[in-house]
Amino acid sequence: MATLVRRLFKIGLFISLFLLSVRYVPPNNVWTKSESNAYWAVSEWLSVQDPRDFYFVFWVTVELIVAVLAYVAIVKLWRWYRTK
Template structure:
């Protein structure tokens, strides 16, 4: 039972970190600069995606997952270090 509780806590922690990264990491600009627009159009053409907004969302979800994963790993390492010290 304790193992299940620990696993559920870890899943909840990761989901909470992901939600926080969605809220605070993504740039909330709605207009792209000309360079950004050209880059997203080129990437969407290269990938065969019709809409560059789709590429934009995939890029930012990937970045947010990386941020959430790094935060999760850091919290787990700090927790293990804290438990070995006490």
């Protein structure tokens, strides 16, 4: 039972960190000319019709990376704190 609670807590922690990263790491909604050209080139290279679709997937990936890094840091700090 304790293992289930730990797993649910870890899942809840990761989801909350992901939602916090979505909330506080905002995407840049105004593209410069060079960014626009880059997004168009990449979306054409990946055969995506709308560069905004690629932009959305790109930022969700960034948010996931931020959430994973925060989760790993919290877990390592917790383990370090517990051993002291």
